[in-house]
Amino acid sequence: MEFKNIDEQIIQKYREDETLMIRLFVQWCANHQLNPEVLYKKAYPDQLSNEALKEVIESDDGFEELFIDNEMMLDVLQMFGNEDLAFVVADETARISRRG
Template sequence: MEFKNIDEQIIQKYKEDETLMVRLFVQWCANFDLDPQVLYHRAYPAQSINVLLKEVIESDDGFDELHIGNETMLDVLQMFGNDDLAFVVADEIQRLEK
């Protein structure tokens, strides 16, 4: 029984961390007036709508004052294995710096 509880805690923690990653991505996009769904679709064109991304976009979570640095955003995406999305974000960073 104890192992099941630990497994559930690990899964819950991962979900919380994943939600935070998506919130940071949405806020980073807002900071630069970018559409997070467009960027996500460019990174993962074969995937259907990301439900978590949609939920985060629709919620008003009060992150408006938070500025996410470009390197931080790339690091967070890569930490979660979102390399394709990190590549799209890196392209946007280059485009924005021009």
């Protein structure tokens, strides 16, 4: 019984951390006037949609004043094993820096 409670706590903590990662990604996109759903689709073209991403976009709870550094965004995505999205973000970062 105790193990089940610990497992549930671990799962809940991961979900909270994943939501934070998504919020940071959405904010990073906002900082650079990019559409997070478009970038997500580039990274995962076979996935129909990401409900957690939609929920974060719709909730828009005041992160707009936070600037997310490019390197931090890449680190967070890689920490979660989100390599495909990190690759797309890295491409966008390079494109943004070329724009000046």
